[in-house]
Amino acid sequence: MSSAITPDHSFDDELKTAIRDELMKVLDPCSCMSDHPINIVDLGLIEDIVVDDGDVEIILLLTSQRCTYFLDINDEIRERVGGLPAVDTVEVHQDTSGEIWTRERMSDRERTARRERFEARMEAAGITPYAERSQ
Amino acid sequence: MLDNGALVVDSVSHCFNHTPENHKHPHAQRWDDETFELSEKLLPKGYVPSKEVFYRDHQPEELARLLFLESQIDYSVYHSLPLDDYFKDGYVSREKGFEFMEQNSNRVSMYVDINPLDDDAGDQIEEFASRDGVEGIKFYPARYQNGNDLSLQLTEDSVWPLLERIADSDVDTLAIHKFIPFATAPVRYFQPGDVEDAANSFPDLNFEIIHAGFSFIEETVFAMASHENVYANLENTACLVNTRPKKFARALGEMLYWAGPDRIVYAGGATALHPQPPIEGIWNFEMPEELRAGEDYPEVTQEDKEKILGGNALRLLGKDPEQVKKDIKGDKWDQLRQEREETGDYPVAPWSTYEAETATLSDD
Numbered sequence: 001m002s003s004a005i006t007p008d009h010s011f012d013d014e015l016k017t018a019i020r021d022e023l024m025k026v027l028d029p030c031s032c033m034s035d036h037p038i039n040i041v042d043l044g045l046i047e048d049i050v051v052d053d054g055d056v057e058i059i060l061l062l063t064s065q066r067c068t069y070f071l072d073i074n075d076e077i078r079e080r081v082g083g084l085p086a087v088d089t090v091e092v093h094q095d096t097s098g099e100i101w102t103r104e105r106m107s108d109r110e111r112t113a114r115r116e117r118f119e120a121r122m123e124a125a126g127i128t129p130y131a132e133r134s135q
Numbered sequence: 136m137l138d139n140g141a142l143v144v145d146s147v148s149h150c151f152n153h154t155p156e157n158h159k160h161p162h163a164q165r166w167d168d169e170t171f172e173l174s175e176k177l178l179p180k181g182y183v184p185s186k187e188v189f190y191r192d193h194q195p196e197e198l199a200r201l202l203f204l205e206s207q208i209d210y211s212v213y214h215s216l217p218l219d220d221y222f223k224d225g226y227v228s229r230e231k232g233f234e235f236m237e238q239n240s241n242r243v244s245m246y247v248d249i250n251p252l253d254d255d256a257g258d259q260i261e262e263f264a265s266r267d268g269v270e271g272i273k274f275y276p277a278r279y280q281n282g283n284d285l286s287l288q289l290t291e292d293s294v295w296p297l298l299e300r301i302a303d304s305d306v307d308t309l310a311i312h313k314f315i316p317f318a319t320a321p322v323r324y325f326q327p328g329d330v331e332d333a334a335n336s337f338p339d340l341n342f343e344i345i346h347a348g349f350s351f352i353e354e355t356v357f358a359m360a361s362h363e364n365v366y367a368n369l370e371n372t373a374c375l376v377n378t379r380p381k382k383f384a385r386a387l388g389e390m391l392y393w394a395g396p397d398r399i400v401y402a403g404g405a406t407a408l409h410p411q412p413p414i415e416g417i418w419n420f421e422m423p424e425e426l427r428a429g430e431d432y433p434e435v436t437q438e439d440k441e442k443i444l445g446g447n448a449l450r451l452l453g454k455d456p457e458q459v460k461k462d463i464k465g466d467k468w469d470q471l472r473q474e475r476e477e478t479g480d481y482p483v484a485p486w487s488t489y490e491a492e493t494a495t496l497s498d499d
Contacts, residue, residue: 033321033322033323066169068319102381102382103385114353122357122360125361129393130360130391130392131391131392131393131432
């Protein structure tokens with residue numbers, strides 16, 4: 001079971017919900033190089049949202065600890081979340097627990113959509129899976 | 136050699152030079168350090184080299200002992216690297232590759248690096264491809280020049296004509312680094328879309344995509360399934376079988392399901408990595424039941440494993456397995472292996488040959 005915060009995650013805190021909604025506007029930079037950009041919540045990068053009055057901390061679990069786009073993601077999160085009226089400060093940190101990003105952290109809808117696009121591309125190219133051909 | 140007598144072929148080995156004297160670019164030290172850290176991430180405990188062993192100018196004799204005594208590898212393909220934008224000798228020099236091949240002519244082939252931006256790159260391809268033992272050309276997808284990361288993807292105007300030169304040369308395989316971004320080069324350079332275009336336009340060339348399965352797996356599988364001349368080279372990816380088994384299972388499962396077992400080749404990635412753990416990992420690998428049931432991934436048969444660990448690479452190299460077995464039977468490494476097998480000391484302990492063996496073997 002993934003610990004990522006999903007688009008459907010329900011909070012008992014309105015501010016956290018508003019922060020999650022802002023985070024869903026932040027697109028993963030790598031996915032922007034494809035035809036199907038994906039936001040960082042759907043991608044499963046949000047490990048935690050911590051709120052202490054107006055002080056907010058966002059914990060990210062990146063697909064790679066060496067992600068060279070961390071600074072870009074950090075800047076956009078600070079700009080968007082910092083723009084919420086109830087927020088005074090925003091800190092963005094990487095998860096250091098040793099947990100590793102896996103595709104299971106992606107939201108069901110994105111994982112399904114991605115797979116459907118892949119299979120549609122295979123079908124459009126007339127490709128029958130080898131495993132089915134050899135049966 | 137596997138326990139059943141099948142040959143193990145390593146589709147990538149290198150003699151790296153990780154010394155400070157070899158640095159040319161400010162990022163070179165970082166590159167060295169990240170390569171070391173990669174070994175910590177990808178290898179089981181006990182197989183990570185000490186810093187004393189890692190940070191050196193690795194020599195052909197050391198590589199030979201690492202491959203042929205510390206692992207089950209019988210045959211290896213040395214790849215020199217064209218990274219002279221970062222390292223004075225390109226990081227993995229051609230010279231050491233030719234020396235390695237000369238010292239072990241029945242056990243080593245070579246893919247020679249070419250920088251497509253060299254004025255005489257086409258002539259270099261023709262010249263190196265004509266040399267004995269050279270079976271392929273090696274490209275990188277980006278090059279740092281004048282402060283910029285230039286794209287050297289196969290579809291670039293600076294690169295595409297060289298594919299014609301390779302097609303006209305004495306070799307028929309091009310290997311290209313993909314999937315693991317480096318330094319400041321944009322991630323899009325590491326996607327395999329350009330390989331698809333090249334494989335389509337040059338059906339008589341084989342394209343070996345290095346580090347296949349590490350990322351962009353669906354794009355990789357599409358390229359393999361739609362082009363019979365695209366091969367997945369598992370350098371670094373093979374190590375995931377031990378350290379990220381679910382990711383490995385998914386990558387291998389996708390390849391087997393869509394493209395079959397005939398164009399996947401094991402690579403050990405020495406001297407950056409120890410080559411033995413992934414051999415044992417692949418040989419003992421079983422597709423998890425949840426992925427067989429949930430994703431329709433096929434079982435990985437012993438025949439599949441033999442192909443991945445050697446058979447496919449030999450076919451790609453145009454080598455007859457029985458002839459290779461005859462050629463290496465009784466050679467220096469075969470004798471040393473047999474001696475150690477008698478004492479229960481084969482494969483030899485990881486990285487142990489880097490010190491104790493130097494004096495005893497250098498006189499052979």
